Amino acid sequence: MPIFAISSRLFGHARRVALAAGVVAGALALPASAAPGKGPDSVADLAEGIMDAVVNISTAQNAPVERSVPVPKAPEGSPFQEFFDEFFNKNKNKDNTPRRVQSLGSGFVIDASGIIVTNNHVIDGADEITANFNDGTKLKAELIGKDTKIDIAVLRVKPTKPIKAVKFGNSDKARVGDWVLAIGNPFGLGGTVTIGIVSARNRDINAGPYDNFIQTDAAINRGNSGGPLFNMDGDVIGINTAIISPTGGSIGIGFSIPANTAAAVVDQLLQYGETRRGWLGVRIQGVTDDIADSLGLKEAKGALVAGVTEKGPADAAGIQAGDVILKFDGKTVPSVRELPRMVADTPVQKEVDVVVLRKGAEVPLKVKLGRLEEGEKQAALEKGGAKPPEAPKPQPTVTTALGLSLAELTPELRTKFKIKDSVAKGVVVAEVASGSPAADRRIVPGDVILEVGQEAVGRAEDIVKRLDALKKDGRKRALLLIANPEGEMRFATVAIE
Template identity: 65%
Template sequence: MAGFPTLSMSLVATKARRVASAIAIVSAVTLAAPLPASARGPESFADLADQVTDAVVNISAATTGGTTRERAMPQLPPGTPFEDLFEEFFKRRGQGGDAPQAPRRASSLGSGFVIDSTGIIVTNNHVIGEANEITAIFNDGTRLKAELLGKDAKLDLAVLKVKPDKPLKAVKFGDSDKLRIGDWVIAIGNPFGLGGSVSAGIVSAHNRNIDQGPYDNYIQTDAAINRGNSGGPLFNMAGEVVGINTAILSPTGGSVGIGFAVPSSMAATVVDQLREFGETRRGWLGVRIQGVDDQTAEALGLEKARGALVAGVDEKGPAKPIGMEIGDVIVKFDGKDVKSARDLPRMVAATPVGKDVEVVYLRKGKETTATVKLGRLEDGEKQANLAKDSGVEKPVARKALGLDLSSITDDLRRRYSIKDDLKGVVVTRVDPNSSAADKRIQSGDVIMEVGQESVSSPADVTKRVEALKKDGKKSALLLVANAQGEVRFVAVTIE
């Protein structure tokens, strides 16, 4: 028995030596085997940069107008001591009295890129602003005056035209939808006015929302993007433009590895419209929407949070004739799922004006499919809602959901400046410890619906809340308007 431990230790040692030898062999094989090219990354970006650099331009935009008066002469009452001295001092500096004023000139620098050899250039709208002098500066030093063909503030794009003596080097849009997180990209632009500069990085994320507008869907990259890169192209490894660099997130003002580009899949259509029409022509559904969170989904009887909740229907919009109502939840548009409220504006805007589109929406748990002919967003934005209605009840007050409620009286309309056409129940006080306070309901708001049913008196509100309690609902979905008539849905906990 005494020999077993020794034998066992000998076997263990032998096995250990064999394992070590195997590991050494595997390690040698692993070290000897080359990594896939995709894992190593490109050895150089030089060939790609040579291929596309000449299509990237610097944009100089200047606005001339008004006069410069950096220090205006102080306004002194007549007879003030030293009045003559002040006047003489400012006259000598050309900043007061009858001295001529120099024209005021403001300028900015950015980037752009040529998409048509005849002289079509794309840049950011914020690069040119309201400039009346725009110059495109090419890689060889050539400077050409540029004409503005059209611009779009929503996507921050502008299209320019120059008149070259010979065909220009141009690049094409690629398909940004094919980009994968981790793909290599390069940015070329004019950072801090230094001229053509190349930086490389990867796609860090898709579909970024940075609260810049209704169509936020940015590509995030860690390729160095700085001031002056705005309007410049983001290239894939095939030399195609997959994004237009437009913003950075930075506490310092310089690159910290978080830059954003407008995807080519969104930009290309807008660029085509600006070239052809000088303006955008986006689809318009005629609804105002908001997101659906978990609490709102529960109040609506949805199995999960999804879709876009209709918070308003334009009386002259395309959705009105098909019977769409406040409280409907749009879950599919033109055959595509609406996963969140952010998806719908992009889908509608990218759809041709006048197209017949199938829309699927939920109303009180029932799915409805309808076909709508899209209008034009730009026309819809010009329309004014002239609907007026009046009708005031006798004052009645009650409490519900942590709110003091009253029917709308002339006195309350004046006190809270409530629009004449608003109907419902006015909030006169909010319990600061209530769910309603957490959802930012405040005095002067008007409750129009409870549980997707209209209310016209405080008694209606309490009746609806009690009915929801009996149905086992944990929250009540309120349609709330502020004094100016802007409505939103709010899910408030039923206590």
């Protein structure tokens, strides 16, 4: 009711504005021959042809009973105490049965046999899933498979009569400015059609490792999640997934999973009930202008390898930390964002050509990809393992360079900074001078320097010698490979004083 009341006030205001405009127009006395301008072409035929393929997804699940709120206490004899007792006892869950929680979303049929696509977050945790069709038909749905990384779920219903299906289009052909149409179930208002344009492509909103959303200004609200974004040919080019809104309603910034990304995942879920993504076995970071300069690259491009998974595909192929991956499977790697998607979209066990930049030279390699899901399981098992402690080492000498107090990695320093056994070698940062170049790059005590200028270092003296060599070569910055106490590695460039 409040929504419609607000709408009425807005319509009333619009009517007053229109009347005022009419007075002005009359005063201007437009020529009788002036024809009204033609509005945009209608999309009624398009909407009518695809509407029946869009469904409303309703779910229900048992939620645990929340702890009861204690009954407020009023002064003895107060009339409020009787009110409190009556209100809280009436609303108390006497038998502690779980509450039934319901939610609404959208989806669309991609196969007339009863295959439906929606967002994973629409059905996540549901005990019951129902697909509500445009003609009023309600069918129970079963989950075939889901993918949490790009937020997709595939459902199956058993239709009792023919149902309408739509197909995925080529989202790569969608251009900024193209018209698009969204159909869904915003706020429970099923069959809602909105229209807009492609506002941007390849958006990264930090929702997952494979972000490349289509941005649109077609109105998308709560309940539109999982619904289709159509092009003007009636093909699905996106799955509406997220919005940016300080109010909870549409402000014209919505995001859809591209059809080309979704279709490959849907095929895997239909075939295997799970995803099977390619896995390279590297940790990567972006190539900044400073890093590019320190490596002798003319422009910042590719993906910098910060670490290699032991016994993973990259390790077996000879990829090393410090390599910059320039090409993967014959395609240029523009930046760090694109490489995970390129690898994930490549079939498991495929042997691909990879070109890396290593110490100024391009090195061709062949890598046989593994399966990401298996790699993640392996990493989870190894995370809890511990290697035997290292033999005691002599007390370190401390050397200063780049505003850092540096020392050898000893058991005492390992204990002091809680450095994990996975960091087996390197030079420990004992102190960082305030305002130094290293402090500007967020190097902190407890970090371990593994390489300087792509050369391994094991003692503080090694770092000093390496910096001197870089100075003689005319380098203004040094590229450092650094591990934090947890063993996570990254590259940082530091100005050579």
